[in-house]
Amino acid sequence: MERSIGPGAEFRTDQWEAIDRLVNRQERVFLVQRTGWGKSTVYFIATKLLREQGHGPTLIISPLLALMRNQIQDAETQLDLNAWTINSKNKEEWSEAKDAVREGRCDLLLISPERLANPEFQEDVLLAMDEEFGLLVVDEAHCISDWGHDFRPDYRRIRRILQQLPDHIPVAATTATANDRVVDDVTNQVPDLQVIRGDLVRKSLRLQTNKLGSRARRLAWLAENVPDLPSSGIVYCLTTDEVETVAEWMRQQGLEFEPYHGGMDDERRRELEAQLMANEVDGLAATNALGMGFNKPDLGWVIHFQRPPNLIRYYQEIGRAGRDLDDAFAVLLSGDEDNQIAEYFIGEAFPDPEEFEIVLSTLADSEVPLHKYQLLKRANISWKAASQCLDMVRVDNAVIRVEDGFERTAADWNYDHDRIASVTQQRRRELERIKQFVQTDDCLTRFIDDELDGSLEEDCGRCASCRGPVLPTEVQDESLVSAAVEHYRAESVAEISPRYYMPKEDGRSKIAEERKPEPGRALAVYGDPGYGALVSQQFDQDNGYSQKLVDAAVEYIKQEWTPSSSPTWVTAVPSPTGEEKVQDLARRIATGLGIDYVHAVEQVEPMQPQHELANSYQKRWNVEGAFATTDEVRAEPVLLIDDTVGSRWSFTEAALMLRDAGSGPVYPFALAERTRW
Structure with a gap:
């Protein structure tokens, strides 16, 4: 322990018992302990002791890259263990890692559960380790259970490995987020698993929930409160787009803030983690890609910009804060869109x-x-x-x-x-519980502890329910809300990039430069505060789009957008339903711009509404040959209007028709870009 942590370090309750069971008794242990308790310390020390006794390497199965990076760094710096990882982001290191395993130089190998399905990995690595495991570690073992909040199909492969593993090879399964039902499910599936369970609540956390309705109001709340918070922290968001919006807003408030999400390359994510660790930024706006295993002992606060789908995930994410602090803040901001997003993710599970x-x-x-x-x-x-x-x-x-x-x-x-119906029902029960959490006047800490089937018998005396608000519950400066609405409008404008390739049954072909549309614009993101919300409200209405949207489109095109060749006329993408709504929109925009509307594209074959089709290929086949041009096409630059854009294939097909008929450059414009969470 002193080699791992430093002179004078002592084991926490149950840590030595777990190490003893793994090293000296070769048992299977299920560690259910709070975040920051030191679960990785247990299996690092066990690995060190087993390797010194001549046993084989430890295989750690872990779900997130951030977790892998943290753990490799800890293993190498604390105990001088030779640690490797094989994952989708480090292919250049695979060969060396495999050699290290085969040659006995690897003390720890970290992989994701999905790697177990890879035939090459099975042959090159697993077979080399067969009968040579020193220790098998299953991190975030609640994923084995159908009832776990983060069930992953490939964890079922781990069950089979565990069931086939020789009795003399010890196993450490770990989690901080398992209630009685999940613990029972995992222990029923994994033979001879001994549970070591501790208190799950972190006493330094001060919890609060705020109901703030609109996203703009929540941005305003962040602007008023985050600058005064101690240390650095994390604002968790449910979507990548929201992460980008929040980070940019916080930068506009004079803070050092960066976005973090799974769409970033691995090197950039490492840089951001290092900056947060060193307090070089005031905070990160992040999806749950920054989650399990990220260990910053002095992280001062975690704020949720939207309500998470369940209390277990919420507990896990607030567990990033306050590990070595007497006081840390965890504030959940809930709003109007929370239920819609939660229902979407349940439906997509x-x-x-x-x-x-x-x-x-x-x-x-x-x-x-x-x-x-x-x-x-x-x-x-x-x-x-x-x-x-x-x-x-x-x-x-x-x-x-x-x-x-x-x-x-x-x-x-x-x-x-x-099974799927039962799991879906469980997800809905979990959703109801976090809805109750946001509304309750009871102790918030105890509410979470009850959800985890913990042992807390008294109220915490620290949360907003027990002591009153930790931070303000309302926005004080309404002008900040107005500024936030404008921020959403500015951030929502999206470039409509042209398609470069045309899919075919047996491949794809490049679209000739002279036939492609030019880069276009979408005024808003469908459903976002401001214009995006107006588009979503009016999309299914029969009486056309409001003059407010038309005026906003005209103002943006006139004042904000500067195409290389200014359009001199306007036309519209035909509606698959035959309605005149888009044509009416195009006519009114043309009037506002003071240029002609021309009926230049018409539908000649039936097609489905694009948003009803599931992938880009099907959307391409749907519009192929569906349009034709009239004899009114003009040779000048043209503004091509649709109400919403998703796959861009309607714009692409209409632009191809126009360019082939002799039009000038085609500039697509839509009221809103369709995105999915």
């Missing part, structure tokens, strides 16, 4: 039975293996749903991955209606 059937039948009907993009070309299914289906059926060997893609096996596979 499992593909529909029909989507599984589409994937399995499409693969079965193909004479050759199919890559995922080839599957999407043949089937109306989204990339996400196809990925989820493939992950789940591959675990059951109904589909296997081969060099040329995926292929159907002879194994039967049936959709487990009862």
Whole structure:
């Protein structure tokens, strides 16, 4: 322990017992302990002792890259362990890592659960480690359970490994987020697992919930309160777009703030983690990509810009704060869109039975293996749903991955209606509990402890329910709310990038430069505060878009947008329903701009509304050949109007028709860009 932590360091309650069970008794241990308790310290010290006794390396299965980076750094600096990771972001290191395993130079190997499905990894690494494990560690082991808040299909592969593992190889399963139901489920699935469970509540945290309605009001609250908070912290958001918006807003308030999300490259995420660790930034606006395993002992606060989907995830994320502090703040800001986002994620958690059937039948009907993009070309299914289906059926060997893609096996596979219905019902119960958490006047700390089936018997005496508000509950300066609305409007304007390639059944072809549309603009993000909310409210109305939206579009085009060639006329993308709503919008925008509206594009083949189709390929096939030009096409630059834009294929097809008919440059413009959470 002194080698790991420093002179005078002492074990926390249960740490030595866990190490003793792993090293001296070769047992299987399930550590259910709070964030920051030192679960990684247990298996690092156990690894060091086992390696000194001549045992093989430790295999750690861990779900997030941030966790892997933190753990490798800790293992190497604290105990001089030779640690490696094999993941999707470090392919250049795979060969050296595999050599280290085969040659016995690797003390710790960290992988994600998805890596277990990789045939090359199974052959090159797992076989080399077979019978040579010193220790197997399953981090975030609640993911094994269907009832865990973060169930992942590939964790089912871990069950099989554990069931086949020789008795003399110790196992450490760890989590900070398991209630009785999850603990029972995991211990029932993993033989001989001994539970070591401690108190889960961090006493330094002071909790508060604020109901603030609009996102603009929450931005204003952040501007008023974050500058006075101690140390640095994290603002958690549910979506990548929100992360970017919040970070930019905080920078405008004079703070050093950066966005952090899973869409960033690995190097940039490492830089941001290091900056936060060193207090070089005031904070990060982050998705839950910055979560499990990130260890900054002096993180002073965590604020949730939106309500998380359940209390377990909320507990996990606020557990980043206050590890070595007497006081740390955790404030949950809830708002109007919370339920909509939560329902979306619950609905997207499992593909529909029909989507599984589409994937399995499409693969079965193909004479050759199919890559995922080839599957999407043949089937109306989204990339996400196809990925989820493939992950789940591959675990059951109904589909296997081969060099040329995926292929159907002879194994039967049936959709487990009862299990999926039960898990979905559980997700809805969890949603109801966090709704109650936001509304309750009871002790907030104890409310969370009850959800975790903890042992807290008295109120905490520190949260907003016990002592009164930790921070203000309302915005004091209403002008900040107005400024935040304008910020959303400015941030929501999106460039509509032209498509460069046209998909074909057997590949793709490049779109000639002279046929492509020019870069366009969308006035707002569909549903966002300001104009985006107006578009979503008016999209299904029969009486056209409001003059407020028309005026905003005209003002933006006149004053904010400077195309290289100013359009001299306007036309519209035909509506798949035959309605005149988009044409009416285009006419009114043309009037506001003082240029002509021309009926230059018309629909000649039936098609579905694009937003009803699931992937980009299907949207391309939907509009292919559906449009034709009239004899009114002009040779000058043209503004091409639609109300919303998603895949960009309607704009692309209409622009191709116009350019082929002799028009000048085509500039797409939409009221709103459609995004999904």
